[in-house]
Amino acid sequence: MIDRKHIGRTSKPHTVEVEKGRLRFFAKAIGETNPVYLDEEAAKAAGYRSLPAPPTFLFSIDLEQDNPFADIEDMGINLGKILHAEQAFTYHAPICAGDSITLQSEVVEIFDKKGGALEFLVQNYQAKNQNDELVAEMRRTLVVRN
Amino acid sequence: MSELNYDSLQVGDEIPSFTTPSINRTTLALFAGASGDHNPMHIDIDFAKKFGMDDVFAQGMLSMAYLGRLLTNWVPQSALRQYGVRFGSITNLRDKITCSGKVAEKYEEGGEKLIKLEVTAANQDGDVKLSGQAVIALS
Numbered sequence: 506m507i508d509r510k511h512i513g514r515t516s517k518p519h520t521v522e523v524e525k526g527r528l529r530f531f532a533k534a535i536g537e538t539n540p541v542y543l544d545e546e547a548a549k550a551a552g553y554r555s556l557p558a559p560p561t562f563l564f565s566i567d568l569e570q571d572n573p574f575a576d577i578e579d580m581g582i583n584l585g586k587i588l589h590a591e592q593a594f595t596y597h598a599p600i601c602a603g604d605s606i607t608l609q610s611e612v613v614e615i616f617d618k619k620g621g622a623l624e625f626l627v628q629n630y631q632a633k634n635q636n637d638e639l640v641a642e643m644r645r646t647l648v649v650r651n
Numbered sequence: 652m653s654e655l656n657y658d659s660l661q662v663g664d665e666i667p668s669f670t671t672p673s674i675n676r677t678t679l680a681l682f683a684g685a686s687g688d689h690n691p692m693h694i695d696i697d698f699a700k701k702f703g704m705d706d707v708f709a710q711g712m713l714s715m716a717y718l719g720r721l722l723t724n725w726v727p728q729s730a731l732r733q734y735g736v737r738f739g740s741i742t743n744l745r746d747k748i749t750c751s752g753k754v755a756e757k758y759e760e761g762g763e764k765l766i767k768l769e770v771t772a773a774n775q776d777g778d779v780k781l782s783g784q785a786v787i788a789l790s
Contacts, residue, residue, distance in 0.1 A: 534685035568687035593735025
């Protein structure tokens with residue numbers, strides 16, 4: 506069982522620079538062909554500073570760490586038993602190539618179903634840019650199959 | 652789509668859908684690298700078999716990114732306020748994912764005219780892989 510004392514636990518903030526080449530690679534990998542995501546001139550014509558990060562890219566920014574699951578392991582959760590249950594994003598301002606995004610998560614809920622056979626860990630993340638502007642939030646729900 | 656605006660849309664209207672090409676091992680390898688999700692369960696069949704799977708399977712976030720394209724094909728990303736999904740069943744190799752969405756609600760909040768879409772990613776057999784909602788601001 507995940508110790509409920511972890512509710513309220515916050516992660517150490519980490520900062521990632523959003524790179525143009527990486528955004529183009531991501532766009533290619535998801536089959537995106539809209540030039541706004543591939544061609545900086547098209548992005549600027551659409552009003553962006555540079556190539557914009559697609560809607561789910563913030564999740565990838567979180568994975569840019571030596572061990573993106575260190576926090577999960579510290580809570581005593583076995584990585585082999587987790588599945589991604591839900592994922593949600595709230596958008597406040599665009600994230601573009603050249604931005605430095607700082608992410609921090611907080612454990613907001615831990616609960617179980619089926620008599621503890623399934624446990625859920627819900628984390629809220631805040632993403633701020635280099636100007637300390639809150640650009641997006643995300644909510645990740647993992648399920649642990651005990 | 653110059654006629655796309657809040658007043659012209661009705662609850663139940665469908666937005667333009669699309670179907671991806673068949674998912675193959677290259678799709679998964681490229682997404683692993685591009686997304687930073689290096690979990691071997693999606694790219695290494697030896698690892699997958701060790702954990703009782705017959706084969707590798709697709710990253711859930713790949714289908715969520717496909718559904719994200721459904722949204723940004725329809726409106727500029729700057730109109731997107733919220734987007735969330737629930738992961739249902741595993742997406743397998745050779746699945747073709749159809750992304751579709753329809754208007755579930757129209758409302759005004761915080762001075763904005765908002766559309767709530769119900770979005771779905773399903774395979775060629777109609778098995779729903781992801782379902783979720785997106786909130787979009789329209790003028």
